[in-house]
Amino acid sequence: MTSGMTNSTVDFSIIVVSYHNAGDLTGLIASIDAAAASSSWHATIVNNAPDEPLAPIFASHDRVTVVEAGANLGYSGGLNLGMAHAPRSRWTVFLNPDLTLHPRSLERLGAVLEAGAEAAVPLIVDAAGHRQDSLRREPSVIAAIGDALFGDSWIGRPEALSETVRSPGAYARAHNIEWATGAALAIRTGIADAIGDWDDQQFFMYSEETDYARRIRHHGGSIGFEPGAVVEHRAGGSGSSRALYALMEVNKLRYFQKWHGPAASGIFAVVLLVRNLIRPHRPGARTAVRALLSARARAELPGGDR
Structure with a gap:
């Protein structure tokens, strides 16, 4: 584990899980200063790839700690390990490694939390600036049937027939949501402590963000979507097979x-x-x-x- 851990409370404790993402991480880390604006931050990177050491890359960075997991713990397991090594903070932010944060994006998520939401998510765009449909509804049998039958072929179908929120208006305004794809999520650290670890017993990766959001709501918390907070997500950065x-x-x-x-x-x-x-x-x-x-x-x- 590299040094760089701060002993004082920071505004944003950022947790990132990497699995062969060395090429992405430098860009992400470089974008955090402008994203946090005047807020303090510290990033904890959990490396799930023992054959790609990350500690040397960030050895001189005093606001980055690298935790070498020693094995692939999965996304949930990596996040849990990262939280265990993270400094004290007002807010915790879970980020995919293949992101670039736009200026003031973290600051704006923090404002949503400051205003009363327990968690917050940003607008996600691709490299060309096109919106990614990241907002989701609670999974249901009816929505699953609609997605099975129509996929992306009937974009304007009734909301109940799709888990994905596709309406452009939903991405143009701030409002509470049920959940969003897990590329970026900010949460009050006290709420994260209250709901406990990510469920790494059932979810190695995928659906862990659905479960975590459900637990936030089950705890009585709200999840705010903030379109003014923008992050760029490189498609395919997490791999596929x-x-x-x-x-x-x-x-x-x-x-x-x-x-x-x-x-x-x-x-x-x-x-x-x-x-x-x-x-x-x-x-x-x-x-x-x-x-x-x-x-x-x-x-x-x-x-x-x-």
């Missing part, structure tokens, strides 16, 4: 089983199966079907048997 797609589908079911009960979860599982069966040429669809049906196949996915 057939196994990762299958894990994403399996973890959607694990989340549903955790929060929605056995009867609804059985229907949800059938919808997930049908969605992948009717699109067999989608990369990972056949792997997902096997994993949804077989405990042995699930144990072969990243993160092993959970």
Whole structure:
């Protein structure tokens, strides 16, 4: 672990989990000063890739601590390790490594928390500045059916028929949301302490942000979306494969089983199966079907048997 840990309370404690993201991290770290404006910050980077040491890169940076995990702990496990090594702070921010923060983005998220929200998320754009549809509704059987049948082909369908929020108006105004994709999330550190660790027992990666947001809301907290806080997300920076797609589908079911009960979860599982069966040429669809049906196949996915 590199030095750089501060003994005083900072405004923003930033937690980043890296898995072969050395090429992304310098850009992210370089963007934090302007994003935080006059607020203080410290970044804790958890390195899940033992074959790519990160400590030498940031050895001279007094506001960055690198924690070498020694193994791939997954996203949830990495975040938990990062929080255990992070300094005291007013706010905790969880960031993907493949982000660039726009000026004042962290400051604006902090203002949302200061105004009373327990958590806050930014507007996410791609490298060309185009909005990414990052806002989500609570998963439901009806939404899963709508997404299975229509995908992205009927953008203007009724809201209940999609988990993804696509309305441009929703991204133009500040409002409370149910959850958002997990590239960036700010939370009051006291609330993070109250709700506890990310669920690394069930979610190696994928659906961990859905679960964490549900726990914030279950605790009585609100999650504010702030369009004035903008971050750029490099598509594909977290990697993709057939196994990762299958894990994403399996973890959607694990989340549903955790929060929605056995009867609804059985229907949800059938919808997930049908969605992948009717699109067999989608990369990972056949792997997902096997994993949804077989405990042995699930144990072969990243993160092993959970």
